[in-house]
Structures are given as C-alpha cells and as structure tokens.
Amino acid sequence: MQGEEPIVSGMAGRYATALFELALEAGSLDAVSADLDRFEALLNDCDDLRRLVESPVFGSDEQLKAITAVLDKVEIGGLAGNFLKTITANRRLFAVQGILRGYRARVARHKGEVRAQVTVAEPLSDAHRTALAETLNHVTGKDVAIDVTVDPALIGGLIVKLGSRMVDASLRTKLNAIRHAMKEVG
Structure with a gap:
C-alpha cells in the first residue's frame, strides 16, 4: 500500500472505521457521505457552529441540544445524524473533522x-x-x-x-x- 494516503488513526480513526462499517453493512455509504458533506459545509460556513464544535466550554448536554437542532433543521438524519449525535454525547465532537477525513479515506479505498x-x-x-x-x-x-x-x-x-x-x-x-x-x- 505504499504511496497511498494514510488512513486516520487514533480515536478519530476508530470512530471513522465504526461509521464506515455501519454504513457499509447498511448499504448506505453514499447517503452517509452526502449527509456528512452537508454537515461539513455547514461547519465551514458557520462560525457559531464551528465554535460549538471546537470549544470545550460547552457541556455535552448543550452541544447535543444544539447539534440536534441543527441536524433537524437541515434534515440530516439516519445513520449520519445518529452518528453525529453519538459523538456529541460521547464528548468527541471536537474530533469531527478527523473522523470525516477518516471516513472519506475508507470509502475511497473501498471504491478504489x-x-x-x-x-x-x-x-x-x-x-x-x-x-x-x-x-x-x-x-x-x-x-x-x-x-x-x-x-x-x-x-x-x-x-x-x-x-x-x-x-x-x-x-x-x-x-x-x-x-x-x-x-x-x-
């Protein structure tokens, strides 16, 4: 596998692998990818959302309420929505960018x-x-x-x-x- 992009490791890699395996099993790799792309676009465009994700000041309850409201508003549900809520509840929302990179790398490798x-x-x-x-x-x-x-x-x-x-x-x-x-x- 020399010359290939390394896949994200550590905690972000474990979450990315878990999401990839769930999406693969459900046959929804593309649907999850599309939802995650929409979430990342929101994250890149909205300073308040980025602050919510990156700041340790917000508690998990506050983050979960806010993320749930955002996901409901933009209609991101299913596996991607549940996954984002799970990482929020587990206090891992700060690592979402690395998780998204890892997920995309696994999907890309799977598709060649x-x-x-x-x-x-x-x-x-x-x-x-x-x-x-x-x-x-x-x-x-x-x-x-x-x-x-x-x-x-x-x-x-x-x-x-x-x-x-x-x-x-x-x-x-x-x-x-x-x-x-x-x-x-x-």
Missing part, C-alpha cells in the same frame, strides 16, 4: 478511488472542478475524488496534494520565490 486535497484562492466552478478531476484521473490512471478548500491567502492558482505528492502552483508561492530571488541579487 484516490482522494486529492486541492486548495484554491476562490471557489472552483463546476467546469473547473470537472476539468481538474479529469486531469488528475488521466495523470494517476485512477478515479480521483477531490476535496476543495478555499484559502484566499493563495492570491491565485492552486495547491494539489495527492497521496505523498504535492504540486504548489499558487501565486503566493511564486511571489515568495521572486521576493527571495530579489533578496539574493541585492
């Missing part, structure tokens, strides 16, 4: 996919996302799933991490290289 982490300066259009996926599929010879993160500090361009390989074609990196070269000349 490779996951690429792509960081861009601004959100990708559907056309750009498709073109990038097709290029990565062609380069690797495998089905590549893309996780996109937006980081405006890149200014432009993108960074692609695929397994142990990384390509940094960001404008920020290019400008830093020019700045460094100018210091050496002067």
Whole structure:
C-alpha cells in the first residue's frame, strides 16, 4: 500500500472505521457521505457552529441540544445524524473533522478511488472542478475524488496534494520565490 494516503488513526480513526462499517453493512455509504458533506459545509460556513464544535466550554448536554437542532433543521438524519449525535454525547465532537477525513479515506479505498486535497484562492466552478478531476484521473490512471478548500491567502492558482505528492502552483508561492530571488541579487 505504499504511496497511498494514510488512513486516520487514533480515536478519530476508530470512530471513522465504526461509521464506515455501519454504513457499509447498511448499504448506505453514499447517503452517509452526502449527509456528512452537508454537515461539513455547514461547519465551514458557520462560525457559531464551528465554535460549538471546537470549544470545550460547552457541556455535552448543550452541544447535543444544539447539534440536534441543527441536524433537524437541515434534515440530516439516519445513520449520519445518529452518528453525529453519538459523538456529541460521547464528548468527541471536537474530533469531527478527523473522523470525516477518516471516513472519506475508507470509502475511497473501498471504491478504489484516490482522494486529492486541492486548495484554491476562490471557489472552483463546476467546469473547473470537472476539468481538474479529469486531469488528475488521466495523470494517476485512477478515479480521483477531490476535496476543495478555499484559502484566499493563495492570491491565485492552486495547491494539489495527492497521496505523498504535492504540486504548489499558487501565486503566493511564486511571489515568495521572486521576493527571495530579489533578496539574493541585492
């Protein structure tokens, strides 16, 4: 398995494995993935939800009430909803990002996919996302799933991490290289 992305270990890995096995047994890998993607999008877009997840100040009862209300509002139920409520009740909500990464890695491995982490300066259009996926599929010879993160500090361009390989074609990196070269000349 050399060159493959390592699967998350530790507590997050154990929870991810448990969720994966339950979803596989229930035949709902894709449905659980879709619900978890929606939850993660909420987490990325809502500062209050992120604070609730990350802060140790909130007790498990407060967190559980809030998470239940959020899940009900966005209609995330079933296995994914119950799982998120369980990790909240077990005081493991702070590890949800690692659990989600671990779950996705297990699903990808099960499906024979490779996951690429792509960081861009601004959100990708559907056309750009498709073109990038097709290029990565062609380069690797495998089905590549893309996780996109937006980081405006890149200014432009993108960074692609695929397994142990990384390509940094960001404008920020290019400008830093020019700045460094100018210091050496002067």
